[in-house]
Amino acid sequence: MAEIGRVRIKVPSSIKPGDVVRVRVLVIHPMEIVQRRDGKPMDKNYHFINRVAVIYLGTEIAQFETTQSISENPFFSFTFKATEPGPLKVTFLDTHGGTYEGATDIKFS
């Protein structure tokens, strides 16, 4: 697998002003959870993404709180209304303080 934190964003290739656009984003992350054997925690690494923020034109338009139940290399898909051309950023924060960002430019065509 590629290195931790690599983000892939996909938006449709042709967007018209006012379109509801579906964004697909994937981040490489182990999403390690605590594991128990005989009731005793074995691994307390807790290394998983717990917050996702979507920033469009500089303002945060959505945020997701995620837990360790989400699988490795999580994939998210959401929609937003493309009103103006500009940057769309998706930021992931994990329990070890890591911040991973993916960005794409929304262009009208």
Add this chain to the structure above:
Amino acid sequence: MLRSGHVVGAALLAAMLGAGCARTETRSTAGLPPTPWVSRSIPEAKGEIRTLPDGKKQAVRYHRWTAEDFGGYRTYAYDDQRPEPRPGKVAMPAIAGDPKKGRSLFLSRALGPCTGCHLIQGDDVWPAGNVGPDLSTFGDRSLPDEYVFNLIYDPRHIFPNTTMPPWGAAGVLKPEEIAHIVAFLRTQKGPSPPEKNRDRDPNTRPKPVGFGDNLDPTNNPGVLRAEGAEALWARKGPAGKSCADCHQGGPMAAMKGVATRYPKYVAGYRRVMSTEDFLTVHSPETTGTPMLAESPENLDMAMLVKMASNGMPVAIDLSNKENQAAFERGRISFNKRVGQRNHACADCHSEGKGADKFLGGRLLGNVEAGLTRHFPTWRTSQGDVWDMRKRMQWCMTPLGMNMLSADAVEYAEIELYLTSFDKGKPMSVPGIRH
């Protein structure tokens, strides 16, 4: 069959021209390694058969594959010169066949299942295939029991070139079981009840739509796996070198167009090799990093190398005599009846036989459409990447044949034959399939 420049000895020619359906074709040996190839694959992929302390044989295969030994049946191995088993016949047992038992045998996935190829009546019949004729009204034909019994026991007496396995002669079904099935088929009388579910009948079932863009990393986990090999490309192996040391400019630039020419005869190793086969020898010899066939490193690196040729047309070269001979041997293997089920690849995958029909719930690919340019592929039903070799190993194992090693020459030459149908078509690796 003769191409200019292809030297064929008189004796070989005479043997090849010996006509008849059940011929054992003799092959030219051009392009074959002089000594048997030593397998360089992971233990599960070697096709090993172990003898247990009590004398029983057990096959070493992938996790959750059957460990049954099918040593009594033909394989693709070039040194397996056993002829096709002769059609067998026994007298029909004089028992009263039980239609209920027959029906559950017909549907049993531990046996055929017969519904893999034949549709019958019943809402619980799903998924049935249409490789064989629809038997929903077979009872109306009022065929003699003895005839139907013989047909199931070994259809080759009646249809010499049939795709249908010799269920009785191969030992899959006992004569009593066949008698029950005969009794059941007698009950399949028309008119068939009206169809309520379009998916039930393979003739009306919609074809699968696929899984979308196979090159989209947010859609195909195989792409992520392949990108993981970029780190392996740059990492120095035990010999102190990395792939990047000799192949400059990054994998996409350095490997552009390379995979379009494989499989091919590689003079240095005196055998036909696919990209995956070549990695098993090339990597340890240069960087010292082992890259056993079917290991994750081999699969990921093969995908990465092939991705560099995405969009480029497959361009295998069939003008030299080794590749031509290999193509011919691959074609013969493709048509060779093997295993307990006595199936050839052609039975499922060629036009006019099983191609583009349903085998159970699965649509069978047509070799003429080109089946190799998306391999290795992510398999959603397996949650893993499979290359062409694992696919070949899988095809026949549940049908009763001991698989060969993943990097076997026989498989490489079948792959070369298959790839000829992809010639000129654009590569698109990794694929995403069921």
